Amino acid sequence: MTQSAAIIGGGVIGGGWAARFLLNGWDVRVFDPDPNAQRKIGEVLDNARASLPGLYDMAMPNEGALTFHDTLSDAVAGAVWVQESVPERLEMKHSVYRDIQAYCGLEAVIASSTSGFKPSQLQQNATRPEQIVVCHPFNPVYLLPLIEVVGTDANADMLCQVEKILQGLGMFPLMVKKEIDAHIADRFLEAVWREALWLIKDGIATTEEIDDAIRMGFGLRWAQMGLFETYRIAGGEAGMRHFIEQFGPCLAWPWTKLMDVPDLTEELIDKIATQSDAQSGHLTIRELERHRDANLVGMMRTLKARDWGAGAVLNRHDAALNQNWAIPNTLQDVDDLSQPVKTIDRAVPLDWTDYNGHMNEARYLQAFGDATDRLMHIVGCTPDYIAKGGSYFTAETHIRHLDEVQAGGHIRVETQVLLGEGKKLHLFHAMFEGDRLLATGEHMLIHVNLATRRASDPAQDVADQLGQLVAAHAKLPVPNGAGAAVGKR
Numbered sequence: 259m260t261q262s263a264a265i266i267g268g269g270v271i272g273g274g275w276a277a278r279f280l281l282n283g284w285d286v287r288v289f290d291p292d293p294n295a296q297r298k299i300g301e302v303l304d305n306a307r308a309s310l311p312g313l314y315d316m317a318m319p320n321e322g323a324l325t326f327h328d329t330l331s332d333a334v335a336g337a338v339w340v341q342e343s344v345p346e347r348l349e350m351k352h353s354v355y356r357d358i359q360a361y362c363g364l365e366a367v368i369a370s371s372t373s374g375f376k377p378s379q380l381q382q383n384a385t386r387p388e389q390i391v392v393c394h395p396f397n398p399v400y401l402l403p404l405i406e407v408v409g410t411d412a413n414a415d416m417l418c419q420v421e422k423i424l425q426g427l428g429m430f431p432l433m434v435k436k437e438i439d440a441h442i443a444d445r446f447l448e449a450v451w452r453e454a455l456w457l458i459k460d461g462i463a464t465t466e467e468i469d470d471a472i473r474m475g476f477g478l479r480w481a482q483m484g485l486f487e488t489y490r491i492a493g494g495e496a497g498m499r500h501f502i503e504q505f506g507p508c509l510a511w512p513w514t515k516l517m518d519v520p521d522l523t524e525e526l527i528d529k530i531a532t533q534s535d536a537q538s539g540h541l542t543i544r545e546l547e548r549h550r551d552a553n554l555v556g557m558m559r560t561l562k563a564r565d566w567g568a569g570a571v572l573n574r575h576d577a578a579l580n581q582n583w584a585i586p587n588t589l590q591d592v593d594d595l596s597q598p599v600k601t602i603d604r605a606v607p608l609d610w611t612d613y614n615g616h617m618n619e620a621r622y623l624q625a626f627g628d629a630t631d632r633l634m635h636i637v638g639c640t641p642d643y644i645a646k647g648g649s650y651f652t653a654e655t656h657i658r659h660l661d662e663v664q665a666g667g668h669i670r671v672e673t674q675v676l677l678g679e680g681k682k683l684h685l686f687h688a689m690f691e692g693d694r695l696l697a698t699g700e701h702m703l704i705h706v707n708l709a710t711r712r713a714s715d716p717a718q719d720v721a722d723q724l725g726q727l728v729a730a731h732a733k734l735p736v737p738n739g740a741g742a743a744v745g746k747r
C-alpha cells in the first residue's frame with residue numbers, strides 16, 4: 259500500500275519535501291494556510307520532475323497522489339510521516355505540534371525541518387515527545403541528499419526507522435549524536451554568512467565578488483571533499499599535521515570577525531539587497547532555481563560516475579530502485595524471452611538536453627550504448643567476463659530520431675536481437691516514452707579478444723545464452739526500420 263506523508267507548511271522547504279516524497283512514490287497531503295501554496299508547490303514540482311528522476315540510471319516509482327487540505331487534522335490523517343516546515347519560531351512550532359498530536363497516528367513520525375532549534379526544545383510540553391525529531395534538510399530538498407537527524411533519549415526507539423525511511427527517499431541521513439543549536443552544517447553556513455556580512459558592511463566586497471570567491475574556488479572543493487579531506491591534501495605529503503602546524507598560528511591573527519556580528523541596520527540591508535538585485539535581478543526566482551538545479555545535476559552526475567560523495571548516495575539508491583522496478587541482470591531475470599528485452603528504464607537527465615529544449619542527439623547514442631551494455635550483461639558478457647579478455651566492440655550504428663523528449667521524460671528501451679552468431683551480434687533497440695516511439699538504434703557488434711584486439715568467437719557460455727535469446731527473437735517480425743539506409747523512410 260502506498261504510504262502517505264503530511265506536509266505541514268508548504269513554503270520553500272515544505273514544497274521541496276512534497277516533491278521528494280511524491281517522486282519517490284509516496285502520497286502527499288499538504289496543509290498550508292497560504293492561498294498561494296498550491297501554485298508555489300506546483301512550480302517547485304515542475305522543477306523537481308525535470309531534475310530529480312534524471313539523477314538516477316533507473317526509473318523511479320510512479321508518482322504518488324498530491325492533495326491539498328483545508329485543515330491540519332485532515333492533512334495528518336493516516337500519514338506515517340508528518341513533516342513540519344512552518345516558520346522558524348519556537349512558539350509557533352509548539353502550537354503546530356499540539357494540533358498535529360491531537361490528530362495524527364500514535365506511530366507517526368513528526369519530523370521538523372528546523373534549521374536551528376534543538377529537539378529537546380521542540381519536545382517541550384508535547385503530549386508525546388518521543389514522536390518529535392529534527393530532520394533538517396538542505397535546499398533544494400528534492401535534489402540534495404543531506405538530512406541532519408537529531409533526536410533526544412526520548413526518540414531512541416524510532417531513530418532507526420527514521421534513518422531507513424530517509425534512505426528509502428534517496429537521502430543521506432547524518433545521525434547527529436549530540437544536540438546543539440543549529441546542528442552541524444548550519445554552524446558552518448552561519449560562520450560564512452557572518453563573514454560575508456562584514457565584508458559587505460565594511461565595503462570590502464560586493465555580493466557578486468563574495469559569490470565569485472566561493473564558486474570559482476573553495477566551493478568546488480567543498481562539494482566533493484568537504485573540509486578535512488581538502489586540508490589534508492593542502493598539507494602536502496606531510497598531511498594534516500603539517501597543515502595545522504603551518505596555518506595554526508593564523509587562528510590568533512585577525513583573519514576572522516566571527517565573534518562579532520554586524521547590526522542588520524536598514525542601511526546594511528539596503529546595501530545587500532541593491533547589490534543582489536544588480537547581480538541577479540534579471541532572473542526570476544524560478545529561473546535561478548532552474549540554473550541551480552541544472553548545475554547541481556551536472557555536478558552530482560559527475561560525482562556519480564566516480565562513485566564519490568553525494569554521487570555514491572545516488573548509486574546506492576539506483577541499486578535499490580532496480581530491485582523494485584527491475585531491468586534484468588541475467589537471462590533468468592527476463593520475464594518473457596519471446597519479446598524484446600527491456601534494457602533501459604529511466605528519466606532523461608537535465609544535462610542530456612540542449613539548446614532546442616529536448617534530448618540531444620548524442621544522448622540517444624548514449625542511451626542505446628547503455629542498452630547494448632545491459633544486453634551484453636544479460637547474455638553473460640559481464641565485467642568478470644570482460645576482465646578475462648573477451649568483449650564486444652560496436653562496428654556500425656544507425657539511429658533514427660523519430661520524436662523528441664524533454665528533461666525528466668521517462669524513457670524505456672526494448673532490445674531485439676536480430677543476429678547472434680559466431681563473432682557477430684546484431685541488435686535493434688527501440689526507445690519509447692509511454693507508447694510513443696522516440697527513436698530506433700540498429701547496431702552491429704563484433705566479439706573481440708581484448709589481448710589481440712582481433713575478432714574472435716565468444717566463450718561457449720555467452721554463445722549459449724545469446725543463442726537462447728536469438729532463437730526466441732527469431733519468431734518476432736523484423737522491426738520496422740531495420741536495415742534502413744539514411745534518408746530511406
Ligand SMILES: NC(=O)C1=CN([C@@H]2O[C@H](COP(=O)(O)OP(=O)(O)OC[C@H]3O[C@@H](n4cnc5c(N)ncnc54)[C@H](O)[C@@H]3O)[C@@H](O)[C@H]2O)C=CC1
Pocket residue numbers: 266267268269270271272289290291292295342343344345346347354371372373374394395396397
Ligand atoms: N529556507 C531555507 O533555506 C531552509 C529552511 N529550513 C527550515 O524550514 C522551515 C520552513 O522554512 P521555509 O520553508 O524557508 O519558510 P517559508 O516562509 O518559505 O514557508 C513557511 C510556510 O509555512 C506556512 N505556515 C505558516 N504558519 C503555518 C501553520 N500554522 N500551519 C501550516 N503552515 C503554516 C506559511 O504559509 C509558509 O508557506 C523553518 O524551520 C526553517 O528554519 C530548513 C532548511 C533550509
Ligand SMILES: C[N+](C)(C)CC(=O)CC(=O)[O-]
Pocket residue numbers: 372373395396397444447
Ligand atoms: C539559511 N538556513 C539557515 C535556513 C539554511 C539552512 O537551514 C540549510 C540550507 O539549505 O542552507
